[in-house]
Amino acid sequence: MRPHIAFLHTSPVHVATFESLVSAAAPGVKVEHIVAEDLLADAQTAGAADPALVVRIQNAMVASAAKGASVVACTCSTIGGAAEKTDTGGQFIATRIDRAMADRVVKLGPRILLVAALESTLQPTTDLVRESALALNTQVDIQRLLVADAWAHFVNGDLPAYFDAIAKAVRPAAKGVDVIVLAQASMAPAAESLSDLGVEILSSLVWACKVCWHESNPK
Numbered sequence: 553m554r555p556h557i558a559f560l561h562t563s564p565v566h567v568a569t570f571e572s573l574v575s576a577a578a579p580g581v582k583v584e585h586i587v588a589e590d591l592l593a594d595a596q597t598a599g600a601a602d603p604a605l606v607v608r609i610q611n612a613m614v615a616s617a618a619k620g621a622s623v624v625a626c627t628c629s630t631i632g633g634a635a636e637k638t639d640t641g642g643q644f645i646a647t648r649i650d651r652a653m654a655d656r657v658v659k660l661g662p663r664i665l666l667v668a669a670l671e672s673t674l675q676p677t678t679d680l681v682r683e684s685a686l687a688l689n690t691q692v693d694i695q696r697l698l699v700a701d702a703w704a705h706f707v708n709g710d711l712p713a714y715f716d717a718i719a720k721a722v723r724p725a726a727k728g729v730d731v732i733v734l735a736q737a738s739m740a741p742a743a744e745s746l747s748d749l750g751v752e753i754l755s756s757l758v759w760a761c762k763v764c765w766h767e768s769n770p771k
Contacts, residue, residue: 554580554581554582555578555580555581555582555622556581556582556583556584556619556620556621556622556623557574557581557582557583557584557621557622557623557624557625558583558584558585558586558616558617558619558621558623558624558625559583559584559585559586559616559624559625559626559627560586560588560612560613560616560624560625560626560627560628560635561585561586561587561588561627561628562587562588562589562591562592562627562628562630562631563587563589563592563738564587564589565706565711565738566585566587566627566737566738567585567587569737570583570585570627571583571585584616584619584621586612586615586616588612591605591608591609591612591628591631592628592630592631592670592672594608595630595631595672596630596670596671596672599672600630600631600633600634600672600675600676601633601634605631605634606634609626609631609634609635609638610634610635610637610638610639612635613626613635613638613640613646614638614640617640617643617644621644622644622645623644623645623647624638624644624645624646624647625647625648625649626646626647626648626649627649627737627756628737629648629650629668629673629676629677629680629735629736629737629756630670630672630673630676631676632648632649632650632651632676632680633648633676633679633680635648636648636651648680648756649737649756650677650680650735650737650756651680651684653733653754653755653756654677654680654681654683654684655684655687655688656754657681657684657731657733657754658681658684658685658688658690658692659688659690660730660731660752660754661685661690661692661693661730661731662690662691662692662693662730663693663695663728663729663730663731664681664692664693664694664695664729664730664731664732664733665695665697665722665725665726665729665731665732665733666678666681666694666695666696666697666733666735667696667697667699667718667721667722667725667732667733667734667735667739668696668697668698668699668735668736668739669698669699669700669702669703669706669714669718669736669738669739670700670703670736671698671700673735673736674696674698674735677733677735678694678696681694681733682694695725695729697721697722697725699717699718699721699722701717702714702717702718702721705717706738711741714738714742715739715741715742715744715745716742716745718734718739718742719742719745719746722742722746723746723749726746726749726751729751730751731751731752731753731754732746732749732751732752732753732754733753733754733755734753734754734755734756735755735756736755736756737755737756739755740755740756743755
């Protein structure tokens with residue numbers, strides 16, 4: 553049977569990006585994309601841990617598997633925690649694309665700069681990194697950077713300005729850190745202009761290929 557993965561996105565901008573990613577990492581995988589922008593919008597107001605919102609997130613994960621996907625990956629860092637905890641009834645694997653990234657970050661630490669353009673992303677990603685640190689019995693020192701003024705550029709579709717705002721904010725904050733985390737998948741291209749900093753810059757987008765590889769090579 554042909555491997556089948558579904559992605560739950562909170563922005564349509566991610567569809568083409570992840571389609572290309574899977575095509576390169578695991579070309580034999582069948583891919584579906586489900587976009588639910590309302591989940592992120594409501595997480596920004598009610599919080600990602602809001603019980604009613606958690607139910608909706610997990611219902612969206614189950615619905616995303618309805619056409620036979622064996623893996624459903626949430627690409628949104630803000631709601632990824634709730635998505636990952638979906639009761640799948642053993643019918644599919646529920647995952648978040650930033651899980652593998654967090655494990656790598658902890659190994660590169662301990663001094664971590666965690667960057668987000670949305671405040672609602674900071675705490676879920678901080679919690680994720682701390683979970684990985686606990687699992688690996690490692691201490692981490694997390695410095696958080698919110699680039700709030702960048703998000704308006706993303707919403708308006710001005711991606712070059714979005715990436716530039718992130719890079720400009722990260723550069724002065726990066727002194728003395730061991731690794732930089734771009735917490736939102738949409739931020740990944742900003743890493744290109746920061747390559748001279750001499751530290752590894754990770755994003756969930758880059759590490760999402762691990763999800764695709766797992767799906768195309770089931771054990």
